Amino acid sequence: MPPMPPEERLSEAFDETEGVFANDEPIELKPSVEKDPLPEVDYDESFENPPFLSIMSAYLCLFLLVIFGHIRDLLRKWGFDKTMDASEFGNEGFVPLFNDFEAFYTRNVWQRVLHYWCHPLAGVPGAQIEVWDRKFGSFNENIRLQETKRHYLNIGSYNYLGFAENKGRCADETVQEIRHRLGTATASSRSELGTLRVHEQLESLVAEFVGKEAALVFGMGFGTNSQNIATLVDEGCLLISDELNHASLILGARLSGAKIKVFRHNNMLQLEKILKTSIVMGQPRTRRPWKKILIVVEGIYSMEGTSCNLPEIVKLKNKYKAFLYVDEAHSIGAMGNTGRGICEHYGVKPSDIDILMGTFSKSFGASGGYIAGDRDLVAYLKKESHAQNYSSAMSPPVARQVLASTQAIMGIDGTNEGQRRIRQLKINTRFFRTELQKRGYILFGELDSPVVPLLICSIAKLCAFAKTSLNNGLAPVVVGFPATPMLGARARFCLSASHTTEQLRWMIDLIEKFEPELGLKLSRRDRSL
Template sequence: MIEIPYFTALTTYFSYALLFVLGHIRDTFSYLLFRSQTTKGYAPLCRDFEDFYTRRFYRRIQDCWNRPICSAPGAWIDVVERQSFDNNKTLKQTTKVQKCLNLGSYNYLGFAAQDEFCTGRVIASLERFAGSTCSGCLDAGMTTEHEELENLVATYLGKEAAMVYGMGFATNSSTIPALVGKGCLVISDSLNHSSIVAGVRGSGAKVKVFKHNSPEHLEQVLRKSIAEGQPRTHRPWKKVLIMVEGVYSMEGEMVRLPEIVAIKKAYKAYLYLDEAHSIGAVGPTGRGVCEYAGVDTADIDIMMGTFTKSFGSCGGYIAGSKE
């Protein structure tokens, strides 16, 4: 993790605090001057913090976000420049266009734009199988393209078999309840994605959380959970499943995989690895965090990933043993 310098952090917080104080002072004077204009019996329309934040904070810096784009979202994008004559209350587009490097997209490798290798093959497949090929197998049936994709994913990851899904979020939320249930324990990283949280909640399994990316705390939670067993009955858990991500998207941190694999082996638990943001993006040949960290994929029981990031497509996959 990249440490933020204390000077940068303190001055940033000081700037926010100053804006907060000045904003409330201005709002107080405005209220005192114009409160007589408020119709009796009606509540003020703009008194909550969201409105205050929008007017006094976000409006000053809003041109840094929500930028209008006038090109395909590839590795490079054309951004329309804007200008304001009323302190950013309104922004007007100009005729100027600036070419920018796209660092704000999940399209990590640029495949979602015109690509000399992928685009022609995608069009050929659509002409042969029609648009329903992009649906999940349960919706529109299994084709040779689906079989080829699943075999290719399994081979690419070094696993026995794989299943593909039509939606990345559903890959986690619908698979986890099929893997664990009542009498099982899920030990989840505190910053795991909401799709994992949704899947665990829907499974009926008991869930415990360990500190983000902390193998030491994971081992403490795991050891205590195994010693205590299930609540009330204290019977052994049917399954213990550790759930982590390869790259945590909001933090930009990479999982400490070798240490977690060592703990998993020592306590004979299962390991579920979400590689939505790491597959295709890290490793010498893009095979994800296992290749990057030198971990054998045989030590990962369930490998999950999506096609919506590096591969510039839609859907996801689960790879593991055929069983």
């Protein structure tokens, strides 16, 4: 494995007075969105389609994988091949717990990709990580782990601001919480004996940070969506969802019992059409008015790197008297000049958003989530939310970690460390995106999004990219169908403030090194400008 890039920090190489990298070409920092609004384009026009030859080769690859998959299934049935999937045995006479045929794609196609990037971590998920080499065996046997570690450049975790570290003020506060204050857990729900002073302090600080009257924190980010949406809407309500919303939002919508309608990603024309039709027609069969209409979107979409068109959504929400739920899992802390998320990024007042949701597992380097809104909303959730009444409360050291990182972002800790990290992340993101786009790669998302998906298109190229990256000391995340469209296989880079300019250049050079073999430059646009 080649030596890892040096630990020179990007902030040290950045000239504060000139706005350029030392000994390098200037990097233009464009004005914020409120001064330079995004053009109103349809979703399909905001993405560059791959060339026809790449599309045909991707379909051919999938066709061959399906053919060989059926052949291997026959060999497994006849006992000539051994399955790597979970399978039932010893249950003769009982109804099967799951339908094995439904796992055909995962068993024969997607499992090949999982083999290259499902590895257990052995160190802190910072700019560089230590990973155990994993040797796959049958899932009905023990998975064998070789006692060897490898070092990789970490470009796959959500540690946007670099707070997921084992040193510094946040880590020290967390250790003190365990040793001298409240230990590791409350072993109770918030509505019983699980509400601690640190929870109340965190909720007050989060509400101040996002600009709402009150907030409520939960121990799990996924559960914040899946267990609270059903508290907000129920039968007789209409929930309008972006087609690319996260699985937690989809699960919460299905559990609610509300009528669900889906609009194409960021397509404001279709969203308005759904609002108009739904208000005019009312509920199915009875034609009674909807009890409430809730629009659900995300700040940054984790598979696309795009942001919701928040200003236009707010206009439609106000025009048709609907409610708006914004999931800021990937945008809070990472977007906006002071890290206050998608509202600050677009210059939208937080008071225009009815429900602001976010997680602490990304920019804050911890776990859990929050919902912020007016006091009546939070009081209602405290009484009715399943996550509040039945789930275990957030662990005290986790709450202390979030409290310390939030104070750093807001500057309450007396330093400018939080703002330095936010600025560093923006510089890293714009530099990395600009350099890859100039070289002819198709990237999704907007300029300031720390999620940078690189379109690969073919599942075969996806496997080759994952294997080649790991063999050369790079640890990205690769994603394909069904998490993406059939032709949307991609490598997803998650940038962090802890990455240095040398690390980013090393990674770009590495991608360029094995690009001729893989053929990843699919863009046909003129990048000379």
